Structure formats: C-alpha cells, structure tokens
C-alpha cells in the first residue's frame with residue numbers, strides 16, 4: 595500500500611562535493627523509501643539528455659567554451675525544463691529524490707571568482723523553482739576525496755575549485771542538513787535517513803506545502 599496516495603510526495607535533494615558518493619546515496623535512498631511503500635521518482639542535474647543538457651555536457655567535457663554567465667543560465671534553464679514535471683509529480687503523490695539542484699547551480703558558478711558573477715547574480719535565475727523539502731549536503735574533506743582516487747577529468751574537478759565550492763556550500767548551511775560523507779556507505783545512508791525523517795512525516799501527514807525558491 596503506497597503511503598503517499600492522496601498526499602503529495604516529498605522533494606528531497608542530495609547535494610555535495612565531487613566524490614562524496616551522491617549518486618550511490620541517491621540510489622540507496624530511493625531503494626529504501628520504495629521498500630517503505632513510497633512512490634519514487636529520481637532526477638539528476640544536470641540532466642544531460644535534453645538539448646540544453648547536451649550543451650552542458652559538451653561544456654563540462656571541455657569540448658565547447660562558453661562565457662561563465664551563459665553556462666550558468668543553461669544550468670538554470672535545465673532545471674526550469676523540469677519544473678512543471680516536478681510540481682505535477684509531487685502533486686500526484688510521488689516523492690522525488692534529486693541528485694544536485696540549485697545550490698550546486700549557485701555555488702559552482704560563484705566559485706569561479708568572476709567579478710561579474712556574484713552569488714546574488716547566480717541566485718536570480720533559479721528564483722521561483724520548486725523548493726525542496728529537505729536538502730542533504732554530503733560533505734567531504736578534500737584529503738578524503740583524494741584518498742578515494744581523486745577527481746575525474748571534467749571541468750570543475752580540480753582541487754582549488756572544489757575547495758571554493760565547499761566554502762560556498764557552507765554559506766548555505768542553514769538551508770541544508772550536513773552529513774559527513776567520509777563515513778562508510780551504510781553509516782552515511784543511515785544519517786541521511788535520520789535527517790529527513792521529520793520532513794517526510796510532515797509531508798506525508800499533510801502539514802507542509804511545496805514551496806518556491
């Protein structure tokens with residue numbers, strides 16, 4: 595018996611640094627919530643499958659150069675492409691677990707230290723998007739990321755960039771629930787569940803509406 599029938603679903607975002615294990619934890623969380631009877635949809639940003647997503651993918655793989663503002667707006671547009679679907683999905687009673695969202699959007703762009711691209715500027719295009727009920731931030735010490743085999747080849751996977759990204763994520767600490775991603779898979783998974791328990795209850799018992807950023 596799905597728990598979410600007749601109620602809206604919850605919107606859970608997993609944010610974090612590269613190598614923090616976001617994708618694995620999104621999968622584990624989906625499996626767990628599904629086994630508890632939730633209807634689940636999963637989503638990740640960037641969604642590289644749409645035409646805009648393909649442009650983002652090309653940029654991240656250094657195949658296309660773009661102005662910092664242009665790529666920022668594409669990342670935001672890539673979320674807006676999904677906004678209506680997200681609202682409808684939540685309304686139907688499906689819970690959404692999303693791998694990255696607008697915090698990544700703001701933080702990675704602002705970490706470039708472009709004097710014409712402030713955190714405030716970066717925030718504006720995302721204003722009005724569906725607001726998550728809970729944002730988990732999977733935090734990882736840079737040294738720990740290195741132990742895990744280091745970063746890949748994509749655009750932002752450089753040590754100094756990751757350090758700035760981490761600092762900027764912390765400016766949003768009050769919006770997020772921080773989980774230390776340096777622990778084992780199981781422990782990190784349990785901490786995530788603990789941190790969203792209250793939120794899920796509020797949503798399922800009809801005490802909370804979908805907000806807007």
Ligand code: 2DT
Nearest residue numbers: 639640669694695698699702703750
């Ligand atoms: P993945 O490695 O998770 O596919 O992310 N990014 C992401 C941005 O710069 N802005 C955004 O709005 C989003 C959603 C973070 C690919 C990279 O894209 C960055 C890492």
